[in-house]
Amino acid sequence: MIHTESLAMTYPGGVTALTPTSVRFERGAVTVLLGPSGAGKSTLLHCLNRLRAPTAGRVVADGVGPLEDAAAIRRHRRRTAMIFQQHQLLPRVSVLRNTLIGRLGHHGFWRSTLPLPAGERRLALDSLERVGLLDKALVRADQLSGGQQQRVGIARALTQQAELVLADEPVASLDPGASRQVLSLLRDVCTERGLTAVISLHQVEYTREFADRVIALADGGVVFDGPPSALDDDVLCRVYGPGAVADLRRDAAGAAA
Ligand SMILES: Nc1ncnc2c1ncn2[C@@H]1O[C@H](COP(=O)(O)OP(=O)(O)O)[C@@H](O)[C@H]1O
Numbered sequence: 001m002i003h004t005e006s007l008a009m010t011y012p013g014g015v016t017a018l019t020p021t022s023v024r025f026e027r028g029a030v031t032v033l034l035g036p037s038g039a040g041k042s043t044l045l046h047c048l049n050r051l052r053a054p055t056a057g058r059v060v061a062d063g064v065g066p067l068e069d070a071a072a073i074r075r076h077r078r079r080t081a082m083i084f085q086q087h088q089l090l091p092r093v094s095v096l097r098n099t100l101i102g103r104l105g106h107h108g109f110w111r112s113t114l115p116l117p118a119g120e121r122r123l124a125l126d127s128l129e130r131v132g133l134l135d136k137a138l139v140r141a142d143q144l145s146g147g148q149q150q151r152v153g154i155a156r157a158l159t160q161q162a163e164l165v166l167a168d169e170p171v172a173s174l175d176p177g178a179s180r181q182v183l184s185l186l187r188d189v190c191t192e193r194g195l196t197a198v199i200s201l202h203q204v205e206y207t208r209e210f211a212d213r214v215i216a217l218a219d220g221g222v223v224f225d226g227p228p229s230a231l232d233d234d235v236l237c238r239v240y241g242p243g244a245v246a247d248l249r250r251d252a253a254g255a256a257a
């Protein structure tokens with residue numbers, strides 16, 4: 001569906017955030033990018049959506065081609081949804097309007113200022129129903145809880161009719177109950193609609209619960225690529241460094257509580 005070829009990123013100032021990385025993301029799978037802060041997860045996600053241009057290598061999206069020219073980037077973004085940690089909604093605007101922002105790439109900003117066709121409204125309402133927020137459609141986005149706001153982010157991706165969902169620490173600011181609700185919803189809609197998802201997380205527990213595949217990053221390089229069942233202490237030592245496994249066990253016990 002999308003792959004990278006020796007993708008690398010060095011920021012101005014000299015920080016190497018990603019060493020040459022070649023990975024392929026298959027249609028319909030939920031891949032979790034696991035790693036500590038600074039490992040390069042956000043950088044990889046941003047390169048996959050071309051929010052950042054890599055300093056070497058490239059990203060190739062099936063059916064669109066290498067993401068180097070503006071037309072290819074536009075086509076790619078139209079079918080790619082981003083979900084961020086927070087602050088992705090317009091706070092003073094209704095949940096329905098926020099959901100309809102998913103349609104922007106399909107008809108441009110000028111069109112979205114006009115009354116929207118009934119079909120688009122229907123699509124947005126159906127998406128809100130799927131994430132359990134139909135009754136909040138006319139409420140201002142800033143009236144919602146953090147978990148509900150992330151579910152609006154998922155509804156927006158559904159309204160966009162995205163094929164690829166890139167989520168950058170979507171549950172980092174949520175409590176464990178809301179985190180599990182958001183991640184299981186994300187996994188379920190991806191399964192139902194055959195969407196490809198790449199989700200960055202720093203919690204090992206959630207990764208084990210929700211990933212089909214795990215790519216673990218440390219210091220800008222892939223140190224593990226496999227199923228969550230193979231995520232053992234040895235791998236975690238490579239990801240988080242020696243000594244961190246006991247801390248992770250304690251955190252996991254906290255997350256399960
Ligand atoms: N805009 C930037 N300018 C300079 N360095 C950056 C920038 N963004 C990230 N970095 C650095 O790149 C490395 C990887 O960061 P990032 O991709 O954000 O990792 P993660 O999402 O796993 O926390 C870190 O060392 C970080 O400090």
Ligand SMILES: [Mg+2]
Pocket residue numbers: 041042043168169
């Ligand atoms: Mg990050």
